[in-house]
Amino acid sequence: VSEHELIRRIRALLGDAGGAxxxxxxxxxxxxxxxxxxxxxxxxxxxxxxxxxxxxxxxWMSAEEAGARAMAANLSDIAAMAGRPRWATLALGLPAxxxxxxxxxxxxxxxxxxxxxxxHGARLVGGNLARSPxxxxxxxxxxxxxxxxxxxxxxxxRAGDEILVTGxxxxxRGGLLALQRGMASDAAVAPLVARFRAPxxxxxxxxFLREIGARAMIDLSDGLAGDLAHLAAESGLAAEIDRDALxxxxxxxxxxxRIGFDARxxxxxxxxxxxxLAAAPPGTVAAQAAAFERRxxxxxxxxxxxxxxxxxxxxxxSPIAGVGFDHFRP
Amino acid sequence: VSEHELIRRIRALLGDAGGAxxxxxxxxxxxxxxxxxxxxxxxxxxxxxxxxxxxxxxxWMSAEEAGARAMAANLSDIAAMAGRPRWATLALGLPAxxxxxxxxxxxxxxxxxxxxxxxHGARLVGGNLARSPxxxxxxxxxxxxxxxxxxxxxxxxRAGDEILVTGxxxxxRGGLLALQRGMASDAAVAPLVARFRAPxxxxxxxxFLREIGARAMIDLSDGLAGDLAHLAAESGLAAEIDRDALxxxxxxxxxxxRIGFDARxxxxxxxxxxxxLAAAPPGTVAAQAAAFERRxxxxxxxxxxxxxxxxxxxxxxSPIAGVGFDHFRP
Numbered sequence: 001v002s003e004h005e006l007i008r009r010i011r012a013l014l015g016d017a018g019g020a021x022x023x024x025x026x027x028x029x030x031x032x033x034x035x036x037x038x039x040x041x042x043x044x045x046x047x048x049x050x051x052x053x054x055x056x057x058x059x060w061m062s063a064e065e066a067g068a069r070a071m072a073a074n075l076s077d078i079a080a081m082a083g084r085p086r087w088a089t090l091a092l093g094l095p096a097x098x099x100x101x102x103x104x105x106x107x108x109x110x111x112x113x114x115x116x117x118x119x120h121g122a123r124l125v126g127g128n129l130a131r132s133p134x135x136x137x138x139x140x141x142x143x144x145x146x147x148x149x150x151x152x153x154x155x156x157x158r159a160g161d162e163i164l165v166t167g168x169x170x171x172x173r174g175g176l177l178a179l180q181r182g183m184a185s186d187a188a189v190a191p192l193v194a195r196f197r198a199p200x201x202x203x204x205x206x207x208f209l210r211e212i213g214a215r216a217m218i219d220l221s222d223g224l225a226g227d228l229a230h231l232a233a234e235s236g237l238a239a240e241i242d243r244d245a246l247x248x249x250x251x252x253x254x255x256x257x258r259i260g261f262d263a264r265x266x267x268x269x270x271x272x273x274x275x276x277l278a279a280a281p282p283g284t285v286a287a288q289a290a291a292f293e294r295r296x297x298x299x300x301x302x303x304x305x306x307x308x309x310x311x312x313x314x315x316x317x318s319p320i321a322g323v324g325f326d327h328f329r330p
Numbered sequence: 331v332s333e334h335e336l337i338r339r340i341r342a343l344l345g346d347a348g349g350a351x352x353x354x355x356x357x358x359x360x361x362x363x364x365x366x367x368x369x370x371x372x373x374x375x376x377x378x379x380x381x382x383x384x385x386x387x388x389x390w391m392s393a394e395e396a397g398a399r400a401m402a403a404n405l406s407d408i409a410a411m412a413g414r415p416r417w418a419t420l421a422l423g424l425p426a427x428x429x430x431x432x433x434x435x436x437x438x439x440x441x442x443x444x445x446x447x448x449x450h451g452a453r454l455v456g457g458n459l460a461r462s463p464x465x466x467x468x469x470x471x472x473x474x475x476x477x478x479x480x481x482x483x484x485x486x487x488r489a490g491d492e493i494l495v496t497g498x499x500x501x502x503r504g505g506l507l508a509l510q511r512g513m514a515s516d517a518a519v520a521p522l523v524a525r526f527r528a529p530x531x532x533x534x535x536x537x538f539l540r541e542i543g544a545r546a547m548i549d550l551s552d553g554l555a556g557d558l559a560h561l562a563a564e565s566g567l568a569a570e571i572d573r574d575a576l577x578x579x580x581x582x583x584x585x586x587x588r589i590g591f592d593a594r595x596x597x598x599x600x601x602x603x604x605x606x607l608a609a610a611p612p613g614t615v616a617a618q619a620a621a622f623e624r625r626x627x628x629x630x631x632x633x634x635x636x637x638x639x640x641x642x643x644x645x646x647x648s649p650i651a652g653v654g655f656d657h658f659r660p
Contacts, residue, residue, distance in 0.1 A: 029564070030410075030564070031408075031410035031411055031484070032374040032376040032474065033374070033375045034373070034476070036372055036373070037372075043365040043366070043367050043417075043473070044362040045365060045417055045456060046361060046362040046363070046456060047419035047458050047469075047471055048421070048458050049458050049460045049469065051423060077361040077362050081362045081364070083362065089471055091377045091469045093379065093381060126376060128379055130381055130384060130385070131384050133381065133382075133465055134463040134464030135463055135464075139377075139469040141419055141421075143375060144362065151355075153360055155360075217361075
């Protein structure tokens with residue numbers, strides 16, 4: 001399969017990416033996509049890469065899931081600003097495996113990415129193919145939009161704000177630990193593995209959180225503790241976690257006990273859940289958690305508070321060190 | 331050097347990417363950049379990757395040049411639509427070399443990319459760092475804008491249009507051939523090597539071409555013959571090249587003779603010049619080449635014509651086969 005034949009098949013798969021509300025004036029196939037921004041809205045722009053052997057392994061998920069997951073990571077960055085995802089490009093690095101296998105994998109990745117984008121109102125409008133000397137790399141850039149002046153930044157938390165988290169962070173990390181232990185077909189870990197393979201970006205949830213008063217927000221990609229450290233640092237504050245308030249879903253508690261891990265450590269350290277972490281005025285969770293759960297079928301938890309100072313701590317005092325995933329840690 | 335320390339240094343290098351006319355509401359450091367699109371203009375979106383060992387080799391250029399060159403490839407895609415580049419993201423894949431070397435290389439790449447963007451009125455507003463299992467990868471996404479309805483597509487050529495090319499395509503390919511032969515310090519090939527290391531995207535030139543009637547355009551990345559084949563195919567036409575009309579600058583002619591190559595084959599096959607190839611009504615070059623050369627210090631050449639049919643041919647008849655760089659050709 002030649003590069004041009006593969007591009008032809010990808011274009012056939014994507015169609016013209018247009019449609020009434022898409023804002024796509026010209027879709028894939030030219031030097032650039034041409035897009036019509038909505039008047040009065042600001043543009044959001046983000047990029048995120050998924051690299052085989054670093055972020056994913058095709059022994060643990062299908063190529064289509066890998067493509068969808070790479071898109072979900074980008075969608076989640078738009079969510080973290082309370083925006084709406086609109087238009088994505090996908091740059092694919094492909095190793096020189098047998099040509100037919102390479103083409104199948106490439107098409108499946110694009111199909112997964114396009115499906116995940118469409119499920120959240122966005123379109124895949126362009127991309128690039130290149131040979132990669134090692135594994136597959138999937139690098140997506142995503143443009144979204146937001147009402148002018150309404151993007152939620154990392155820096156907006158105030159001392160006294162409570163720390164909110166959506167859903168059940170740690171599930172994806174539990175799923176990864178289960179896959180690493182060869183437990184893919186074990187029914188007890190199915191909810192964990194499913195979350196690792198197919199995390200769900202919280203687009204509507206983010207807008208809801210902004211409407212109920214969230215004034216700083218980040219999505220959980222490096223792990224709860226590490227991402228909380230970013231939020232605290234950007235807001236110039238300390239963060240204090242109530243360890244007992246961390247949500248620990250029963251399947252994760254049972255799995256952690258089984259492998260001899262502390263379930264709350266998994267919740268704190270596990271990345272790639274794409275849940276949202278936010279700061280909001282005291283009392284927000286007490287007032288809104290029931291409405292959130294009714295609307296989105298997921299819990300909204302208050303897990304601590306922001307305070308003057310710097311760093312992140314457990315309530316009572318001990319600092320939490322070495323938090324977050326570091327690509328270059330030896 | 332930890333990932334967070336490297337990110338801190340990159341952010342210090344980029345600053346807030348803002349400024350009066352930049353349209354940057356929020357620069358690097360949050361989940362997304364926030365940008366203010368100009369009213370009444372359409373958005374252009376493109377992505378392009380440069381992979382060590384495939385697109386560049388640090389034995390042949392500095393890391394800063396590699397970063398600038400990766401940005402130039404993206405700037406050139408905006409030029410090919412007659413747009414203005416505005417905002418870029420850069421996703422960097424870095425192998426686990428010694429930490430200090432990795433940090434220096436990463437900073438130099440970002441510095442080169444940011445400098446090249448700024449030289450053409452664009453800003454680097456965000457990015458991503460990840461570990462790469464093999465060499466360095468630089469994946470840029472670039473957003474630009476254009477007056478609504480004024481983007482020049484690949485599909486706009488008409489039968490009888492003449493084929494225009496800017497500058498001196500083939501120089502970059504000559505430079506690559508010289509580097510592969512260990513001739514980097516040979517003064518006779520300096521103009522070729524310089525063009526390979528630092529190609530110049532033709533932003534203002536593209537807008538000039540549109541204003542004088544260019545109605546289909548592409549930038550030369552795969553090679554003149556291959557990119558002309560794209561332009562012809564997207565316009566549903568055949569293209570006929572006047573072999574004798576191909577511009578062959580003296581340093582390229584001398585170098586080709588020295589290594590026993592046909593200079594015109596280098597012009598036809600060589601990619602990565604980022605010159606522009608366009609279709610315009612007959613007589614355009616005769617009327618405008620002098621003004622183009624005065625304004626931009628580069629020739630504008632008429633190298634053939636579009637005609638009914640399909641494929642690309644030399645005037646007189648013989649088809650040109652197997653054109654263009656293919657990443658997956660065995």
